[in-house]
Amino acid sequence: MPLIVAVDRVVDPEVLRGLCEGVNGIDGVKVGLPAVLRGGLEWASRIAGACSGLRVLDYKLADVEHVMRLTVEPFLESYNVFIAHSFVGAHGALLGLKELLDDRGAKLALVASMSHEGSMEVYDKASPWVEEVIRRVDPWGLIAPATRPSLVRRLRGRFPGKAILSPGVGAQGARPGSALCAGADYEIVGRAIMDSRDPRASAESIVEAQEVALRACR
Amino acid sequence: MPLIVAVDRVVDPEVLRGLCEGVNGIDGVKVGLPAVLRGGLEWASRIAGACSGLRVLDYKLADVEHVMRLTVEPFLESYNVFIAHSFVGAHGALLGLKELLDDRGAKLALVASMSHEGSMEVYDKASPWVEEVIRRVDPWGLIAPATRPSLVRRLRGRFPGKAILSPGVGAQGARPGSALCAGADYEIVGRAIMDSRDPRASAESIVEAQEVALRACR
Structure with a gap:
């Protein structure tokens, strides 16, 4: 089940529940900082x-490390995957975060x-060092943009055991299935579902488009 | 007035008010994400x-850009400086954030x-590209660690017109005044003041130590 729904504003948890329970193919939710700041901790827990x-x-x-641990602490009961930037490095940062998440059964x-576009100004130029951090920290998963399938393909080759989650499908321009075909395990879709008049129909048509694309590329 | 107080947990705004109004040398407050998540938007506004x-x-x-703009929006009334990472690049990210902040009179x-230590694994190796982003975005200020004065000195030389804010004084090991002597404009101190039994006395002794250090190095 390769679709994760991104929630970027404060929505009724029951709307999301209807999607997650009703649409075969949805395997989770991703909640962003702007929504949590507006909705508060209780909403953040209910939406998860x-x-x-x-x-x-x-x-x-x-x-x-110290600040990242404090930041995730209130969410360890309700969330099971936490996104961080590889850019901050392992020592004194990601290794300590990983240890906390391991202890608490989170990923x-x-x-x-x-x-x-700005990702090419520093992040991508630094990719040899970024990949070294990934090897050192050994996370459960990686985040790589669906809008750049060649990059997803390269990461798939270098990190065969890692889950790859790809945002950028829909409003940001990537077609459903394009990241899956490049080797991603999940595609993350926000606005194309949550801003649609009929979120359920939109989610179903995205899942269908993923299946069509996967049949064509495999 | 070169001291900024860092607030990393939910404290009574009146305690901070007493410090800011009572101690000559304090010129502001820095509030972190862990505290805002726990305290909520109203507390975040009161503490500022x-x-x-x-x-x-x-x-x-x-x-x-889109997410950073949404994230800062609820805080534009109460805060006037916003910290972002240079490594995300200018286009599609920091330039758009800067435009919003300029429009709203924020920095x-x-x-x-x-x-x-992890900063040396990627960030510092990428410093030529990071500095290119800084030149392109042209922010009001830079964040550079007091624990590494040679780095502060280099940034001071390369970006003479920018404010330099240096965290890391006190609990993280840098002595008061060490970043100022290297060219920083502000030193940021958190735990050594806020976790002290007598925050006011601690702040006053840090300001004094800054003055002593500055007299010796200038």
């Missing part, structure tokens, strides 16, 4: 509880590259 | 209001390097 499967907290953490997903 | 001068929101933003401070 609306989906089984992956419950991904997307703060793109990028701080020292770490590291950003390996981003979907926007 | 307790200090005049710089009111710095420290989320270490590291996302695409951008870009992380140029960090205080922990």
